[in-house]
Amino acid sequence: MSKVLEYLRNRRSIKNFNNKYNIENKELDILFESIRMSPTSFNMQPYKVYYIKNKEILNELHSYWWKQDSVINSSGILVWTVYKEDYLKEIYLPNQILKMVPKENSSRIEGINKGMSYIMKDRNISFEEWAIRQCYITLGCLMPVAKELGIDTCPIEGYKTSVTNEVLEKYNVIDMKKETIALACVLGKAIEEQNEHFSKNKKRLPLEDLFKII
Numbered sequence: 001m002s003k004v005l006e007y008l009r010n011r012r013s014i015k016n017f018n019n020k021y022n023i024e025n026k027e028l029d030i031l032f033e034s035i036r037m038s039p040t041s042f043n044m045q046p047y048k049v050y051y052i053k054n055k056e057i058l059n060e061l062h063s064y065w066w067k068q069d070s071v072i073n074s075s076g077i078l079v080w081t082v083y084k085e086d087y088l089k090e091i092y093l094p095n096q097i098l099k100m101v102p103k104e105n106s107s108r109i110e111g112i113n114k115g116m117s118y119i120m121k122d123r124n125i126s127f128e129e130w131a132i133r134q135c136y137i138t139l140g141c142l143m144p145v146a147k148e149l150g151i152d153t154c155p156i157e158g159y160k161t162s163v164t165n166e167v168l169e170k171y172n173v174i175d176m177k178k179e180t181i182a183l184a185c186v187l188g189k190a191i192e193e194q195n196e197h198f199s200k201n202k203k204r205l206p207l208e209d210l211f212k213i214i
């Protein structure tokens with residue numbers, strides 16, 4: 001059996017964390033690397049990721065994050081941000097392309113620009129929305145790696161975007177003119193009492209409802 005599949009099968013989105021547990025820097029390095037190595041469309045990596053363990057910030061976020069206790073009891077939160085539409089299109093993506101492709105290769109650069117514009121139009125989405133989608137791919141890559149390290153996770157979409165941005169700017173984490181929160185994931189260690197039932201009782205649709213081989 002695949003080891004990665006085993007981690008996916010056995011992981012749960014943990015709600016109750018041991019508030020004494022700290023993630024070591026060398027573990028964080030591995031988690032960051034799992035995000036960095038994730039594939040993204042045109043290899044643009046259009047995100048930044050902050051690991052927030054500062055209790056003052058977490059306490060302040062708690063009430064805007066649906067009062068989810070994992071926000072204050074976990075070891076910390078990974079927060080993905082993306083650049084806002086204009087900055088992304090005008091500054092970030094052109095710079096990023098030049099990091100990947102030599103500027104002399106104008107036909108390749110034009111090809112990437114055309115390809116990206118095609119996708120946004122065809123899917124009827126903004127560049128910002130496309131960038132947010134890339135964050136979710138990295139979340140999917142992160143979680144089995146965390147499980148392998150014995151670190152529990154819970155993805156978080158349950159927050160109020162506008163106030164979160166304001167709090168993060170107040171603490172000089174982000175620049176709201178350019179950045180907005182895209183996604184989050186709490187990290188830590190489940191409390192011992194997290195019952196066996198919860199960890200084993202993983203619910204999924206049956207294979208036949210989801211897949212068809214043609």
Ligand SMILES: Cc1cc2nc3c(=O)[nH]c(=O)nc-3n(C[C@H](O)[C@H](O)[C@H](O)COP(=O)(O)O)c2cc1C
Nearest residue numbers: 011012013014015068154155156157158159202203
């Ligand atoms: C993108 C995303 C956002 C989520 N947001 C929340 C959240 O805000 N709070 C929460 O308790 N769980 C959240 N979850 C966890 C899901 O509810 C959970 O993954 C799902 O019920 C399946 O359970 P499992 O992860 O334990 O297998 C989120 C999951 C994903 C993938």
